Amino acid sequence: MKDVTAMKEIKPQRLQKGDTIGIISPASPPDVKNLERSFSFLEQLGLKYKVGNHVYAQNGYLAGEDDERLKDLQEMFLDQEVKAIFCAGGGYGTGRIAAQIDYELIRNHPKIFWGYSDITFLHTAIRQKTGLVTFHGPMLASDLGKEHADEWSKKYVSQLFEPQELRYPEHLSKLETIVSGTAEGELIGGNLCLITSTLGTAFEVDTKGKLLLLEDIHEEPRNVDRMLNQLQMAGKLDDAAGFIIGDFNDCEPKREASLTLEEVIDYYIQKTNKPAVKGFKIGHCSPHFSVPLGVKAVLHADQKEFIIENGVI
Template sequence: MIKPERLKKGDTVAVIAPASPPSPNFLRKGISYLEEELGLKVKVGQHVYDHYGYLAGEDESRLIDLENAFLDKEVKGIFCACGGYGTARLASKINYSIISQNPKIFWGYSDITFLHTAISNSTGLVTFHGPMLSSDIGKEDCHPLSKDLFQQLFEPKEMLYTEEYSPLEVLVEGKASGRITGGNLSLITSSIGTPFEINTKSNILLIEDINEEPRSVDRMLNQLLQAGKLTDAAGIVIGDFHQCHSKRDKSLALEEVMDHYIQKAGKPAMKGFKIGHCSPQVSIPLGVNAEINTNEKVLMIDSGVE
């Protein structure tokens, strides 16, 4: 586990778009937040505003921006503009020695989950699951808490997620500890069978998703169960499943699907965490030690920076 160095006011950070094209207007507002509210200097990747169908430029262009951001000695942190789709296309092309030799803050979620997993497996670098500049921070209705939690990048501080953030529901009782890993369920599932397959062994698994019908969530959780990913985990943290309701008359409810698989896994588990495609969005480091305690309804997560 390698923790990146903390940020200081006046530091330079990079903005890249490794997945889909960001909204230019929202992205500019997100960048203004980094500059005006956090006191950072911003370098925008050369290809951030490129378009190649549903991708923010061709693979090679997005790869260049990613690797250049890690190579740039001035840059202390890297923020992703938005998600969508595209990071899995880059994973096998990345020179991971560049990242391991230049560890720094890397921040994003949703489609960025594939990069979180790939970077963790290949380098051991702690990365951050948090709101993105175009799709979240740059919007007028962005919740103040979503912005406030960027402060974890400036000062090492343990996070204690309690019901002060949101109501939590225990699915399987118990206490477990391990490194926290995961993110978007669709991307986690798509990593299985690749060189970047998620490792849940003795870890705390985080899952969240958006716009997936219960039967799709069922399919993905079934795959994780059969692949041993749910039973290998020490504990399970269920984040926000935004708009994951059925569009058909006959369906199981999302709650029924979730309960079925979490009970089969039999590992300490809670749901209701405001982590994922939600507002407010609680950002957390991935790859650090964490502990779930259902008796106290608490998730403790180590700091992600040094």
């Protein structure tokens, strides 16, 4: 495992009406129609917005060249007018720019950073290199700008405006306890594929004593098996304090001879004997429960309660 220097937690300042949001595409090109539809959502929140210079750029499956996406990211952190950075969408590409990011710049200009999916690599890198609390939440083009965007997904953006205890609501989804007990620790994680891709790099995920959130999309059970097995062999599952299993969208087997997704997840999580609950609407799903990463959270697995501390920002 790579040495991970413990960074002092940095909480970004909360939003106020009239603030400006910076919009970037650090991974793949966004759906332009959905992105532009999301602008009205930001305006309804009383926010202004500033679109990065290369948000609409395209280089194959990337939203522009690496240096262009990197420049947009860093310029938004530097821009004193910008109070929060929202990612337009995910896809692929953030891992390509992680090593070139000026983390000292981010540490000296902390602000809200919001996204999920491929953005998981940036969440992990930024937290471990700066200590900044970031937010795993639905993105503008991928989610909030869709024609029938979910109202509950929109609702959780409110955590950026005022301190509030986040408690997963029972009505959002049916939860199931995998391993009993109570676990607490810093909430980290996100997309399983991206978490696994940090192994062996300077940004290798540190799970020791942490509550690990896992979610993914378009991965057959054998692919989920491979990634969980790699995390297990690297000691990342045993190091964790507990597990929040989010949504695994379209992860059913495409062939007859297969284990089910549930069998795969239960097999690896039960081996750790750490408190775990599955079924959370966190990930590539609607509604999408937004959570801060890098703050203390508590999981009461038997009661199926997931609570995040009050006053995140």
